[in-house]
Amino acid sequence: MDFSKTFNDYKEKVEAYLEEISSFELPNPCYFSKLQDSVKYSLLAGGKRLRPVILLAACEMAGGNTEDALPFAAAMEMIHTASLIHDDLPAMDDDDLRRGRKTNHKVYGEATALLAGDTLFVYPFEIMAKATKTENQAKAMQIIAYNTGVMGMMGGQQVDLSYEGKPVTEEIIVQLNRLKTGALFRAAVCAGLSLAGASQKELEAGEKYGEYLGLAFQLVDDLLDDDPDADTGKTKGSDISQNKSTYLSVYGKEKCLEMIHTCTKNAEKILTDTFLEKAEFLITLTNQLETRKS
Numbered sequence: 407m408d409f410s411k412t413f414n415d416y417k418e419k420v421e422a423y424l425e426e427i428s429s430f431e432l433p434n435p436c437y438f439s440k441l442q443d444s445v446k447y448s449l450l451a452g453g454k455r456l457r458p459v460i461l462l463a464a465c466e467m468a469g470g471n472t473e474d475a476l477p478f479a480a481a482m483e484m485i486h487t488a489s490l491i492h493d494d495l496p497a498m499d500d501d502d503l504r505r506g507r508k509t510n511h512k513v514y515g516e517a518t519a520l521l522a523g524d525t526l527f528v529y530p531f532e533i534m535a536k537a538t539k540t541e542n543q544a545k546a547m548q549i550i551a552y553n554t555g556v557m558g559m560m561g562g563q564q565v566d567l568s569y570e571g572k573p574v575t576e577e578i579i580v581q582l583n584r585l586k587t588g589a590l591f592r593a594a595v596c597a598g599l600s601l602a603g604a605s606q607k608e609l610e611a612g613e614k615y616g617e618y619l620g621l622a623f624q625l626v627d628d629l630l631d632d633d634p635d636a637d638t639g640k641t642k643g644s645d646i647s648q649n650k651s652t653y654l655s656v657y658g659k660e661k662c663l664e665m666i667h668t669c670t671k672n673a674e675k676i677l678t679d680t681f682l683e684k685a686e687f688l689i690t691l692t693n694q695l696e697t698r699k700s
Contacts, residue, residue, distance in 0.1 A: 470602025477537035481530030488526035553593035562586025588620025618673035
């Protein structure tokens with residue numbers, strides 16, 4: 407397997423699909439063209455596209471068709487982008503920089519940025535609903551909805567806000583990031599597997615894999631936020647300046663590095679034990695994320 411080519415193939419499919427679904431015709435005269443511009447500004451700004459790539463790879467790993475999975479992969483990216491737009495708002499993290507350029511509200515204003523985020527939470531469910539014809543697709547949409555809401559990413563964001571500037575226990579920081587970051591990784595894996603009609607055993611393995619992957623990803627993110635040489639596309643040290651508790655502040659650098667390695671190996675073992683050689687792409691991706699610098 408040529409990992410780079412496979413990754414780029416997945417990513418290009420997602421990019422093309424996002425471009426297509428975000429370029430709908432507007433009425434003339436149109437009173438909300440600014441909102442569409444705001445949506446496209448953030449949605450088409452590039453980025454790693456990790457969550458949709460993982461969904462497509464998980465679907466293919468379990469024997470599914472990536473073309474049929476594209477609406478669900480695109481939905482993952484829209485939801486992730488929505489969370490970034492809202493996360494950057496003054497009421498949340500008040501950030502000026504995202505993906506190497508001005509945050510949405512700095513360009514379009516807070517009100518339009520809020521509506522752009524709202525749009526990117528709602529529109530993906532329209533896209534998925536239109537594509538849903540089977541029970542497996544309905545289950546995938548339910549997985550994505552559950553992990554987006556109060557029991558997933560949104561709940562994690564509230565925990566983050568509640569403990570801003572306050573000391574946290576190890577239990578709280580793990581739960582915070584398990585929801586805020588980990589939920590969408592679990593959703594990407596399990597939705598992809600569900601679309602392929604994976605067995606219950608495979609779905610359970612996918613959830614465990616997504617758990618370890620999300621934890622490792624956030625641990626690396628926390629280290630990169632404190633690394634002046636890392637290219638994160640965001641304002642450096644923003645977590646520290648806002649007195650946010652992170653894995654780095656709770657555990658220290660050496661413990662974080664140890665945890666990243668352990669999570670990566672556990673994730674790799676789960677994939678190997680369950681999916682054998684079909685897991686090659688996701689295993690390689692998991693190992694690359696361990697040493698990423700952006």
